[in-house]
Amino acid sequence: MYLKKAFWSEIKTLDNIHRSNDKSSETPSPSPVTDLVSSLEDQRLYREVTLALRTGLRNARSDFSFLRLHGLRNILKFLRSVAASDSTISLFCHTQSIPALQVVPVLFQHSLQDFEDQIVSNLDHIFSVEPMKIKSHSTDAEVSLALRVLEGCCLLHRESMVLANQFKAVQVLMNILATRGVLEQGACLDALISIMLDSSINQMDFEECNGIEEVALLIRDKQVDENLRMKCGEFLLLLIGHVNGREGSPMAGIHDDIRRLLGEKSASLIWAASQFGSTLDADQRLIALHIQARRVLESLDLY
Structure with a gap:
């Protein structure tokens, strides 16, 4: 459901126009119509x-x-x-x-x-009078x-x-x-x-x-879908950019983990890329994120 514009909002606009055209009042008081519409x-x-x-x-x-x-x-x-x-x-x-x-x-x-919680593990309902409530997966x-x-x-x-x-x-x-x-x-x-x-x-x-290990396994696997590997690269860039400089963060050791899992070259590229882009608008940040994720994939040693 989309939130729609109220039809009476036009009344408020017309009321504001009439008040602005009224030259007789230097300090106009709040209109009752405006309060009602609000x-x-x-x-x-x-x-x-x-x-x-x-x-x-x-x-x-x-x-x-x-x-x-x-x-x-x-x-x-x-x-x-x-x-x-x-x-x-x-x-x-x-x-x-x-x-x-x-x-x-x-x-x-x-x-x-x-999914395991949705599996029917008991068949007693078959031999009983009361039916069992089954939920589709x-x-x-x-x-x-x-x-x-x-x-x-x-x-x-x-x-x-x-x-x-x-x-x-x-x-x-x-x-x-x-x-x-x-x-x-x-x-x-x-x-x-x-x-x-x-x-x-x-x-x-x-x-x-061990979330970093799971993401690293996906991004290093050649058989994984290319778009998913790109998404993994974007995930690491966003994660590094968020926790960087926070010594008290629960993930303060994330830099060492990425260096160990992806190598020095990729880890350095991810760290450097996470330092820029804060002055860009939303669309430019998204484009920059895609470009940097592509560079991360190209930097990986997949052999």
Whole structure:
């Protein structure tokens, strides 16, 4: 669901025009119409945000994968609309303090649930009167979309990182990175970056899971999809740029790990590339990130 512009917002614009054309008042007082329109706008936004979340989460909790996929698509569209303004971001952050509207728990309880937990291990229901409730497994598209939603929630709402940690997010994502396909692996790397930004507890979990080793194995493997290897290079560049210079960081030894796993040449290139680009705009940073990731791949000794 996209957040739409209210039809009464034109009233506010016309009121402002009339007030600016009024020469008789040197210090115009606030217009009652303007106050009314602002109040209606706030109420409308709140209703739209809560409605979008309730509708998307209802489908995302479904036992059927196709309904969960539909709900996740709507939530992702909603997050993109929310990111358009600070007021809607603030409103979304407020809704995430309400348990019934929290997105992250639903992702881990349904779409990102471990495959082993979805396997039917007991057949007693076949010989009993009461039917057993069976839940359809998460498809590749569903897992990938759930990871994109998780990424958006963590980037917009800082507390979602803490909430994700309660569901052992890093361990779940590292399992997806090791067992799923290219589509989910690429989304998984983006989600890992988002949940580790300024989150010491998630960075510690990443260290305990030997995350750098897992990413290094992928980027060094010639048989791995080229786009995924590029994504691994971008992941390392973003990670190094984030933790660089933080001696007290849980990942303070990441430079030594990359030097040991990828070699001195690649490690030096990654470290140097992470020092630049802060003055560039968003599009230029993205282009620079792609270029540097390509250079990292070319620098690796794959023999």
